[in-house]
Amino acid sequence: MVQMLRLQFVRVSLLASKSSTTLPLNLTPISTQLPRTTRLRSQMASYSTSSHSSKLLFRQLFEKESSTYTYLLADVSHPIKPAVLIDPVDRTVDRDLSLIHELGLKLIYAMNTHVHADHVTGTGLIKSKVPDVKSVISKASGATADLYVEPGDKVSFGDLFLEVRATPGHTLGCVTYVTGDASDQPQPRMAFTGDALLIRGCGRTDFQGGSSEQLYKSVHSQIFTLPKDTFIYPAHDYKGFTVSTVEEEMKYNPRLTKNEETFKNIMANLNLSYPKMIDVAVPANLVCGIQSKAI
């Protein structure tokens, strides 16, 4: 299987040579504001089936033990069908690579929204199996990766792109990846919020440089300002929800609909137990999930 993948990647290695820059990252900042083509549609918030694009192939994948969602996005209108994986998990890497192979995609980026504390990222393992793939994480995360993103950067795959928004608070380096704001990008937009905003919840703020004040500001300034019909795809769900919208969370999130003081009180009194994976996961995830390097 891995052999087959490697062969395929050799055959379609065009993009690899384009994207084989090391640091600093070959990503262009979004300097000019694109036309807000989604404005009118925001009245239709939560009234759409799902994002529509003739270019985007999209798959949501679930890892049951840590209740983690991994997201696969690819531009299938592009000759090599470049793909990105957001928040892959080590134990489901083979499943993900097998699917990518079956769909005829070329994985170029394995991205993380942040340094996870509850599972080991699959990025390192993916890189060991498919060497062309570049790992991506925010510069503010403090983790090592092939490519670092900063707020305002664009991560392009084919003609599609993700915007990088800084959403610290769960950890210092959390980012949200948002599909592009342009008429040729998926409609409605899609926000991959990591642990910053969960469906009817949010990530804890008591470890890894977390701050409830910062999280409140992040969600309100970077996510709740998106069009109301933007789909929210979180890094986890523990109740079986798969997707929400900005409008739904602005109306029904039991924490983030409160004022800042109440939110900070809620977060200060969660009385959560010490994360059982944190002492393994965080050191590993600081180096792309390769645990031998973490010792």
Add this chain to the structure above:
Amino acid sequence: MVQMLRLQFVRVSLLASKSSTTLPLNLTPISTQLPRTTRLRSQMASYSTSSHSSKLLFRQLFEKESSTYTYLLADVSHPIKPAVLIDPVDRTVDRDLSLIHELGLKLIYAMNTHVHADHVTGTGLIKSKVPDVKSVISKASGATADLYVEPGDKVSFGDLFLEVRATPGHTLGCVTYVTGDASDQPQPRMAFTGDALLIRGCGRTDFQGGSSEQLYKSVHSQIFTLPKDTFIYPAHDYKGFTVSTVEEEMKYNPRLTKNEETFKNIMANLNLSYPKMIDVAVPANLVCGIQSKAI
């Protein structure tokens, strides 16, 4: 919460009076073939993000213990936003009804693809909490319900509808619900296959009138004949996949890509253990999941 739901349903009870027929079911058979507007798109198989419709609100919901998917579909262009739930689970009924309430939908049908052996259906519990809701199952299932469907029936909610296709083999009464074949229906089409076709798998055929021969014929004649880009939404997934397409399963399903004899051999030699829930679930599910009635 339940009180609020009831009030809301009283307020918007227009459709309830329209759909309050008991047996025989007020569903119209699809006697004339609608224009196949999806034909050209089939070249794009597996190249779409997801189904697109300005009318359809769609949510996939997961029940972790039995790895069951429940599907919520609603016509949000209709004044009362009529909704259907496919394969609800008893233990997640409150979650589902809460979401339906938050989204402002009016649940009219709680439908099953078949008499499940691995979990108790939520239809009976839903009816006890929201009395207007009608339970729906195939006539061939032998179960009791408010409304029975037969192959060729259309289940309408607002301006949207589901076709009923007979896909026996996992059980004698299995059906697949498929979104309508018309330009005003979701594109690509969506098939809710129950346990007939799973992602890279299929339901077992050794209980409840199961037949591997019948299942093979069902999938090949009723599902693999749909446009290749039709999304496959199964009743379960155990590996974290959320969706597939007809094209993908025709290419990569490890069982149903084989010839019929090989398939029958595979199914005859699965050596699966006795389903742990079957003696509770099947009697209960024959009467809408209300276990007191099953004794």
